Amino acid sequence: MTRRDIFTDVAAILYPIPQPEPGEEHDDGFLAARDEAAEDQERTAENLRIAWDAGDQDPLIGALAAARLAKEEAEQRIRELIAYGREFVQPRPYTLGDLAAAAGMSISGVRTAYSHRDVAQVANVTRAKPREWRAPDPEDGQATA
Structure with a gap:
């Protein structure tokens, strides 16, 4: 039995x-992607060994932790x-x-997907002004029943 x-x-x-794919010809793009993945594997395996040997990780x-972080950042x-x-987006929102x-969500999921903090972040990075009709932020205690 081979040790993993x-x-x-x-x-x-x-x-x-x-x-x-079966019957697919190997074009230059496929071969380049294959070679790049092989190089990425070798480099990553070596980096993982170095981190392990240093007692870091x-x-x-x-x-898993890096994948979780990437998922949270994507979300x-x-x-x-x-x-x-x-x-x-003006004059009408999407x-x-x-x-x-596009997001792989339900309509109701999209409706509640973002918060006022997300809107503020978008305003900060784009320097754009959000539309005026947004609902009050429930965290401000101004939500309506």
Whole structure:
């Protein structure tokens, strides 16, 4: 039985080597993507080994934590993009249906996906002014029943 190497296994999960479809020709783009993934795997496995040897990080736990952080950052970007589409685009906001389809959410999920903090963040980075008709921030104690 062959002993598995957690470093190369985790690197392979993070950077899978593209596999051609049956009967598909290997063009230069496919070959370049395959070579890049192989290089990414080697570099990542080595970095995971170095971190482990230095006592800094378990390779699997570190990869999971990094994936969770990337997911949280992507979710924040989605909230900000939805807020932008609903609160900043003039003369009319994007429809809830269009945003829901693009975000893989329900219409009601899009309606409640972002907060006043997300709107403030979008205003800060874009220097744009949100539409005036936004509902009061429930955290300000001004929500209506």
